[in-house]
Amino acid sequence: MRRRWPALLGVALAPVALSGCIQVASLGSDLVACSEGDDGTPANGVVLMAQSVPTATWIPCLEGMPVGWHFADMEARSGSASFWLDSDRHGIHALEVRLTGSCDTAGASKIPSDRPDMDRMERVTQVTPLFVGSRYYLFEGGCVTVLFSISGEDRSEPLAVATQGIGAVPRDDLRELVREESGGRLELDP
DSSP states (O other): OOOSHHHHHHHHHHHHHHHSEEEEOOOOGGGGBSOBTTTTBOOHHHHHHHHHOTTOSEEEEESOOOTTEEEEEEEEETTEEEEEEEETTTEEEEEEEEEESOOOOTTOEEEOOSSTTOEEEEEEEEOSSSEEEEEEEEETTEEEEEEEEEOSSOOHHHHHHHHHTEEEEEHHHHHHHHHHHTTTSOOSOO
């Protein structure tokens, strides 16, 4: 069964081209899924994020949702895009994933990266009563910042579990996908 991908892609790209800023209503985690359907195509929100930060060689997405975590919302505008997750045990807006062209990592410590082709840095600013901080993934042309503010008894484990569900797709793959799915009519980076 052929998906409605090209039509939906046009709908997703039009607001960015016309307004430069869009607030997307909460449509569920499939909006920013790394792959959806049988063909494994990234979701339209991922394409919208790529359009927002044209220098980024990697685009964040969700590979899966841990139990108790829920996609809350997404926002994309010229120069940045983000989505956030709520947790039924660890708070509303407990995790935000933000894509930008660069980021300020002052005060962050470099730690071994869990993602190929990305450097990782982390800065914890508060440990009680909330576990608050930023995790940065730096790569050519961009930065993914994972902002966390986690409540509850055990705070570092939920952060580890939640961030395991965050993935990234290469911009080159998205570029080819947009071209292929639109029959050559659309380009990710016109």
